[in-house]
Amino acid sequence: MFILDVNLRLAHFIQPHLNDISLAFVATCLVVYGDKVNGILKKMVSSWFFVARVSAFILMCTFGYGLLALWSQPLVYWGITHVDLIYRPTVIIFCFCFLGVLAERKRHL
Incomplete structure (x- = not known):
């Protein structure tokens, strides 16, 4: 009973921070899988001339990653909000740990 009470308190505490948490998930995934x-972009533009290749990478790094974060963050937020309130803190902690393991496997830590 005590653990469920603590878990519910934690769920209510993190409720106003779910936007930031979902953005952290998306940003971490982009860092881990950005290479x-x-x-993929390098393979697509390898036959282009130099200025076009550089422009493509500049556009991808300045606008592409921003748009990926902007468009995928609401989907992650939607997914988090559809987890039952009792399980939400556990799921969030598990996801952060899972992303940490993925980052370690790719040698980002």
Whole structure:
């Protein structure tokens, strides 16, 4: 009973911070898998001339990642809000730990 009470208190405490938490999930995924996105872009533009390749990477790094974060954050937020309030803190902590393991496997830590 005590653990459920603490979990519910934690769920109510993190409720106003769910936007930031979902943005942190998205940003972490972009950092961990950004090299894959850059590799795909590199393959796509490898036949272009130099100025076009540089422009494509500049656009991807300045606008592409921002748009990916902007468009995917509401989806992650929606997913978090559809987890039952009792399980939400556990799911969030598990997801942060899982992202940490993924980052460690890719040697980002």
